[in-house]
Amino acid sequence: MKGALLVAGTTSDAGKSVVVAGICRMLARRGVRVAPFKAQNMSNNSVVTLDGGEIGRAQALQARACGLEPSVRFNPVLLKPGSDRRAQLIVRGAAVGTVGAEDYFLRRQELRAVVATELATLRAEFDVVICEGAGSPAEINLRATDLANMGLARAMQLPVLLVGDIDRGGLLAHLFGTVAILEPEDQRLISGFIVNKFRGDVELLRPGLDRLVELTGRPTLGVLPYTDDLWIDAEDSLGTVADAPVGRPGPPVGTEWLTVAAVRLPRISNSTDIEALACEPGVAVRWVSEPSRLAGVDLVVVPGSKATVSDLEWLRRTGIADVLRARAAAGAPILGICGGYQMLGTHILDRVESNAGAVDGLGLLDLSVEFAAAKVLRTSSGDSAGIPVRGYEIHHGRVVRRGDPAWFTLDGQPEGSVRGAVWGTHLHGLLESDRFRRSWLRAVASAAGRAGFVAAEDVSVAAVRDGQLDLLADLVEDHLDIGQLERLLADGAPADLPILATDVVHRSVSSRD
CATH class of the missing domain: 3.40.50.300 (P-loop containing nucleotide triphosphate hydrolases)
Structure with missing residues (x-):
């Protein structure tokens, strides 16, 4: 072939x-x-x-x-x-x-x-x-x-x-x-x-x-049936609909669910980071875009952003920033990833992405970030209390001061921040490290008062992803x-395909070089 x-x-x-x-x-x-x-x-x-x-x-x-x-x-x-x-x-x-x-x-x-x-x-x-x-x-x-x-x-x-x-x-x-x-x-x-x-x-x-x-x-070469089982690795923001659940979580292993609200930022990037959480039995993940949807949830995730300063202002304008501050004061779990991590800090200096200059962050982490013209692009691996982690980084913002303990090490260097039940990192794909995710979810459940939540021991995000690819291949085999x-x-294309004549005169626009 x-x-x-x-x-x-x-x-x-x-x-x-x-x-x-x-x-x-x-x-x-x-x-x-x-x-x-x-x-x-x-x-x-x-x-x-x-x-x-x-x-x-x-x-x-x-x-x-x-x-x-x-x-x-x-x-x-x-x-x-x-x-x-x-x-x-x-x-x-x-x-x-x-x-x-x-x-x-x-x-x-x-x-x-x-x-x-x-x-x-x-x-x-x-x-x-x-x-x-x-x-x-x-x-x-x-x-x-x-x-x-x-x-x-x-x-x-x-x-x-x-x-x-x-x-x-x-x-x-x-x-x-x-x-x-x-x-x-x-x-x-x-x-x-x-x-x-x-x-x-x-x-x-x-x-x-x-x-x-x-x-x-x-x-028509085929009719592919609708299936609820295809959801991982959304291509873009069209897959992140406010108030919509992420995935199809199985029933909890223990006696309690863990609820997660992921903030649907206007310029959200790498929204797929939270999909690893939705692979876990007993973890219910939902996108949210207004503060009332954060009430009573166990964990709030602030994901990455392609417009960090603009989305930070959106958090303030919508009232979500106030809810995040109240959660942090009460010891309720929050996770910031990449741009979300930067927003949780104390200071942002951005003369690259937004040209806004010096901007105050939410102050939930003791962190100062300065944007540089060159983008950090790398895959990395590291260690968290003896548990391996891996992922990739895509960001202009550099940590120039970290006042809180690092979350883990990455390529031998400190990465991320932890203050109470507030965590932050620049590392995308972190939650796909299965052992690390399970260990961290136990810490989240403890901070949220969910003693009845039990992390499953056999979930592999890579296996879930491959299972979805095989399901797609089966659909193609069976229906195309x-x-x-x-x-x-x-x-190639058949030579005898007819041209559809309409009342509209087709004028070539591809020749406008």
Whole structure:
């Protein structure tokens, strides 16, 4: 088997990432040398790769599905939004500046060359490359700068499978309309559809899919059923809905639950840090965005942020900061991770991310942080009272003074802070260290007065993640037409795909160089 294809979506969060992960895992289980690729991602959920760069979290999961270590090759362009108009631009894993729409337009040729080179080397090294689009190809206002959807597909002549989320409603119109709005050369590459998150009897959908073939000339390769069991490694902030539970926790091992409220910051980053807690039986995790939702919970987590100073002000404006202070005074557990850790400190000096200068933190930890232009990007391992820990760091803020005891050591150096029942660290992925997580949860339960909570001894976050990847692969095996998928990989888009004529005159915008 040899080839490549692109999985695009009718909308953001339509299921592109999980479909790519499922296809990759299915092929890897068959012995195919397969790699993932997302030319350009926009997400504040990222990981540090072994080659010292930064990529989107979804591409790290897809690499795991392929049996590969994360690499900057799999996501050469990453945008990390810090505001509604500006984003940090990461190219081949390294931050190269902050851009707005006009800046990005001016750099499009440079970035196209980066994307083309990386995809070409992957295709030469692997049997199959499964590419993921970004957002939706129907965003024709962005076609001139498109690196990840039809711009990539047309440049590399990739067949495209279009995924739609039927759980949202209006799917058939989304599929038809996405094809119809594209210019003819782009339409020629849309080779088929995948329906995601279907509930009920698929035969009730069959007449609509048959009519879709009549209207577009394109088949539906499969209908993937809705399942509650897929939740780990959310790609971006769309997966962090306020008041929504995280995961599907099993019943407690002991007699009491441990409740966790994770603060849904406006510019939240690496929200996936809390997912390890949701893997634990008897631990109920929920996203919150207003202070009343913090009442009575056992633990509050303040996660990372791409706009630390701005999100700190949001905590104050919403009243959540006052609740955090009251919790700390009462000895109720709080955890801050990365940007959340910085907010819990006494002083922040930021002339890099926000240009706000000196800012007072919440004062729950005796900590001073100063932002530097160079970003810390590293994977690290360490020790906490004889228990191994590991994770990765992505931050501009440096600890310049720590008045509280360190939480643990990292690469032989003190890391994090502890004051009473308030903990903080810059280390992402810390809670995926299973022994450490269990030990810490016992301390949280003790501080929260939950003597009846018992930490399970057999939970492995890595095993949960692999179980979800295998579930995705099973869904692909059982519900997609693998024969048609293999033909698209081998032969590319069919030559006889019809062009949908509409009353709208298709005008090429991709030629505006």
